[in-house]
Amino acid sequence: xxxxxxxPRYLIKTRGQQVTLSCSPISGHRSVSWYQQTPGQGxxxxxxxxxxTQRNKGNFxxxxxxxxxxxxxxxxxxxxxxxxxxxxxxxxxxxGTGGQPQHFGDGTRxxxx
Amino acid sequence: xxxxxxxNHHVILSEAASLELGCNYSYGGTVNLFWYVQYPGQHLQLLxxxxxxxxxxxxxxxxxxxxxxxxxxxNLRKPSVQWSDTAEYFCAVNLMDSNYQLIWGxxxxxxxxx
Numbered sequence: 001x002x003x004x005x006x007x008p009r010y011l012i013k014t015r016g017q018q019v020t021l022s023c024s025p026i027s028g029h030r031s032v033s034w035y036q037q038t039p040g041q042g043x044x045x046x047x048x049x050x051x052x053t054q055r056n057k058g059n060f061x062x063x064x065x066x067x068x069x070x071x072x073x074x075x076x077x078x079x080x081x082x083x084x085x086x087x088x089x090x091x092x093x094x095x096g097t098g099g100q101p102q103h104f105g106d107g108t109r110x111x112x113x
Numbered sequence: 114x115x116x117x118x119x120x121n122h123h124v125i126l127s128e129a130a131s132l133e134l135g136c137n138y139s140y141g142g143t144v145n146l147f148w149y150v151q152y153p154g155q156h157l158q159l160l161x162x163x164x165x166x167x168x169x170x171x172x173x174x175x176x177x178x179x180x181x182x183x184x185x186x187x188n189l190r191k192p193s194v195q196w197s198d199t200a201e202y203f204c205a206v207n208l209m210d211s212n213y214q215l216i217w218g219x220x221x222x223x224x225x226x227x
Contacts (some may be wrong), residue, residue, distance in 0.1 A: 033215070042219045043203060056214050082182035090157065099164070099207040102215065104157040 001029065004105035006091050012111045018079040021108045022090030024100040031096030032074035034066060037107070044097050049074055050096045088113045117206050119218035126194055127226050134189040134221050136204030145207040146187040148178055152200045155221045163187065196227045
């Protein structure tokens with residue numbers, strides 16, 4: 001069974017640009033969650049999508065948005081990039097019901113110049 | 114607001130020492146509990162989970178955790194650590210009555226001295 005796939009693995013952008021990250025969940029999983037991981041702040045929850053609807057949301061500004069498609073693949077978009085957005089962005093998928101554990105991808109390393 | 118507290122941000126131990134990492138949560142409803150581990154340069158992976166039943170659960174690599182409901186705790190233990198256990202450990206709590214929100218602890222960086 002293929003794991004969670006995130007693309008691209010690495011990305012370099014400049015301030016003010018926008019970026020879209022992609023996540024393909026494990027087959028059959030309907031929930032996709034996004035996290036930001038930095039050395040200083042640790043693991044920060046961005047949002048979770050379940051069956052194409054945002055089900056839970058963290059405390060990030062509106063520049064961070066996401067969506068989920070009917071095949072459960074998800075995208076995360078960050079607009080007007082800031083230096084502080086440099087981080088590892090992680091995607092995790094799960095069945096979305098019954099409180100099942102999440103399975104993580106390798107992440108997208110985003111660097112803002 | 115619901116929260117998960119991991120008491121130690123950094124722990125340094127020698128090989129063969131015993132390990133206990135604390136995790137407490139604040140939520141009065143039904144929970145599922147998890148410990149995840151992130152080895153250097155690798156992705157987060159599930160170490161063990163508690164859903165119901167025996168409060169002492171065993172995970173991979175000799176780890177175990179005990180759920181004490183009255184103390185809202187889910188501490189991780191290992192009797193004898195190895196250098197390869199050097200990693201960051203995260204406790205996570207799934208709020209079963211609240212949209213299955215998954216609340217994460219801040220993580221504990223564990224360094225094992227050879």
